[in-house]
Amino acid sequence: xxxxxxxxxxxxxxxxxxxxxxxxxxxxxxxxxxxxxxxxxxxxxxxxxxxxxxxxxxxxxxxxxxxxxxxxxxxxxxxxxxxxxxxxxxxxxxxxxxxxxxxxxxxxxxxxxxxxxxxxxxxxxxxxxxxxxxxxxxxxxxxxxxxxxxxxxxxxxxxxxxxxxxxxxxxxxxxxxxxxxxxxxxxxxxxxxxxxxxxxxxxxxxxxxxxxxxxxxxxxxxxxxxxxxxxxxxxxxxxxxxxxxxxxxxxxxxxxxxxxxxxxxxxxxxxxxxxxxxxxxxxxxxxxxxxxxxxxxxxxxxxxxx
Amino acid sequence: xxxxxxxxxxxxxxxxxxxxxxxxxxxxxxxxxxxxxxxxxxxxxxxxxxxxxxxxxxxxxxxxxxxxxxxxxxxxxxxxxxxxxxxxxxxxxxxxxxxxxxxxxxxxxxxxxxxxxxxxxxxxxxxxxxxxxxxxxxxxxxxxxxxxxxxxxxxxxxxxxxxxxxxxxxxxxxxxxxxxxxxxxxxxxxxxxxxxxxxxxxxxxxxxxxxxxxxxxxxxxxxxxxxxxxxxxxxxxxxxxxxxxxxxxxxxxxxxxxxxxxxx
Numbered sequence: 001x002x003x004x005x006x007x008x009x010x011x012x013x014x015x016x017x018x019x020x021x022x023x024x025x026x027x028x029x030x031x032x033x034x035x036x037x038x039x040x041x042x043x044x045x046x047x048x049x050x051x052x053x054x055x056x057x058x059x060x061x062x063x064x065x066x067x068x069x070x071x072x073x074x075x076x077x078x079x080x081x082x083x084x085x086x087x088x089x090x091x092x093x094x095x096x097x098x099x100x101x102x103x104x105x106x107x108x109x110x111x112x113x114x115x116x117x118x119x120x121x122x123x124x125x126x127x128x129x130x131x132x133x134x135x136x137x138x139x140x141x142x143x144x145x146x147x148x149x150x151x152x153x154x155x156x157x158x159x160x161x162x163x164x165x166x167x168x169x170x171x172x173x174x175x176x177x178x179x180x181x182x183x184x185x186x187x188x189x190x191x192x193x194x195x196x197x198x199x200x201x202x203x204x205x206x207x208x209x210x211x212x213x214x215x216x217x218x219x220x221x222x223x224x225x226x227x228x229x230x231x232x233x234x235x236x237x238x239x240x241x242x243x244x245x246x247x248x249x250x251x252x253x254x255x256x257x258x259x260x261x262x263x264x265x266x267x268x269x270x271x272x273x274x275x276x277x278x279x280x281x282x283x284x285x286x287x288x289x290x291x292x293x294x295x296x297x298x299x300x301x302x303x304x305x306x
Numbered sequence: 307x308x309x310x311x312x313x314x315x316x317x318x319x320x321x322x323x324x325x326x327x328x329x330x331x332x333x334x335x336x337x338x339x340x341x342x343x344x345x346x347x348x349x350x351x352x353x354x355x356x357x358x359x360x361x362x363x364x365x366x367x368x369x370x371x372x373x374x375x376x377x378x379x380x381x382x383x384x385x386x387x388x389x390x391x392x393x394x395x396x397x398x399x400x401x402x403x404x405x406x407x408x409x410x411x412x413x414x415x416x417x418x419x420x421x422x423x424x425x426x427x428x429x430x431x432x433x434x435x436x437x438x439x440x441x442x443x444x445x446x447x448x449x450x451x452x453x454x455x456x457x458x459x460x461x462x463x464x465x466x467x468x469x470x471x472x473x474x475x476x477x478x479x480x481x482x483x484x485x486x487x488x489x490x491x492x493x494x495x496x497x498x499x500x501x502x503x504x505x506x507x508x509x510x511x512x513x514x515x516x517x518x519x520x521x522x523x524x525x526x527x528x529x530x531x532x533x534x535x536x537x538x539x540x541x542x543x544x545x546x547x548x549x550x551x552x553x554x555x556x557x558x559x560x561x562x563x564x565x566x567x568x569x570x
Contacts (some may be wrong), residue, residue: 016570056413056570075414083412089405093333102332105325106413156412 004031006158006189007052011061014047016129021047023213024061034190036200036207040300044213046086049162052191054078066157077091079107082156084147086163095132096122100153107154114153119195121149125179139192141172148179159183160193165199177202197293211300221292228298230267231288233275236263249276265294307509313562315481317418325415326423331511340436345388349380349439353446356503367505370535377448378534381439381457382464382526388435389465391491393428407568412457423468425557428441432465433458443534445522451536460533464526467549469523469555477563500524518548523551
């Protein structure tokens with residue numbers, strides 16, 4: 001991967017009526033990579049996205065895209081950014097094709113060029129059958145694909161995906177992921193926010209985890225998992241004896257109780273946990289690969305945010 | 307103090323306002339059948355009920371039969387209704403329910419240009435709807451001067467004014483039901499008291515002045531009636547001047563209020 005910095009934030013800050021939504025964060029996003037913003041609701045992800053898009057003015061710090069300052073060059077930045085927002089803001093009075101054509105007009109794209117691009121994207125997003133249908137009759141997954149197609153009309157250098165698969169069924173999610181991966185292969189820089197950890201693990205080269213407007217961790221998904229929770233997790237059905245026993249076996253491990261389960265993050269190499277199970281049998285014992293969700297819950301805590 | 311000057315800061319806008327206008331025009335063209343018929347029927351109903359029905363009991367006003375007196379006023383009323391409601395209910399639906407503005411400002415178009423495009427579209431609706439009503443009263447033989455053609459540019463100005471006023475309410479409305487306030491407390495009294503159905507001169511002089519200052523429809527009615535009946539007096543220059551003065555004030559205020567609402 002080339003190391004050209006495409007997006008650079010320094011001490012980026014946003015306050016709303018005295019409330020700090022984004023608290024002096026720094027990050028760099030390289031050309032061609034997929035960069036994720038993770039965090040619970042209200043962590044400041046969407047606010048950060050709005051500033052990157054040059055829609056929301058900064059309270060403090062600096063933010064540049066492709067060397068352009070978001071405060072000074074909003075119009076030029078918006079021309080090279082494609083946005084698939086979290087909220088469905090398609091035009092309900094128009095067909096699939098018209099939605100793309102009207103959107104292209106906002107970018108000063110000529111009618112002929114827009115038509116070619118729109119037809120190409122309708123094929124790419126598998127919406128051919130719905131080309132001339134008013135979009136109110138589209139399913140949730142189709143609308144998401146159309147939003148993604150619309151974000152690509154201006155052939156963006158940077159694609160911002162804000163919660164791209166929230167509310168979709170598994171088939172629709174996987175189809176969206178496939179499309180995003182295709183775009184990554186074409187070299188598009190993707191900025192993604194999500195609170196699905198599997199999505200982040202699948203799609204992001206690097207990510208940051210935010211909470212209360214601050215960056216609490218950053219890195220590659222696999223590295224974060226290894227560093228924070230080890231390779232494997234042992235899960236056991238909760239009982240006082242089991243708890244007592246596990247604490248003796250793993251005096252240094254982090255042991256969490258989640259619902260009726262005990263989770264042991266021993267941070268030991270693969271296989272160590274299995275050896276314990278050979279000696280003692282626990283009710284409902286299970287060893288699984290640890291994942292980004294474990295990291296997230298460890299860092300952001302388990303309590304509800306809103 | 308700085309907050310007040312912020313509300314009247316003159317916005318920077320570019321040719322891109324036309325793209326917002328075209329989006330609304332494209333939607334309008336898809337639904338023109340449902341848009342066209344009601345605006346044609348309503349003035350005919352008013353003409354029959356008030357002009358012919360009520361008019362039979364009313365003596366001539368300034369030498370004009372009652373139906374000739376109210377016909378141009380109906381043209382002015384359609385300017386007010388079409389533009390005010392376009393930039394209140396219709397704009398609110400686009401802004402709040404459809405999130406259309408959020409979609410547009412993610413492109414190289416600014417919020418100032420979106421709101422300007424919306425107001426220009428509201429003025430266009432005024433031009434379209436009042437032209438239909440004007441066509442009806444011309445066809446009915448209720449217009450006696452070729453000056454009536456000047457009503458078309460006037461309808462655009464009046465449309466700009468009411469669109470900008472409507473947009474100010476839209477910017478501060480917490481929800482769509484809140485438009486009942488300007489609707490019932492401002493638009494309806496204005497409809498009844500602006501010299502539409504009876505001459506302004508029959509009201510006390512103080513009230514006449516207050517009306518002409520606070521009810522832009524009174525100015526619109528006076529100008530439209532003068533052009534339709536060919537009865538031009540110097541005083542209509544004041545009516546036009548007043549509308550030309552307050553329109554840009556509301557225009558700039560509307561844009562800054564909307565910016566304040568939408569850009570956080």
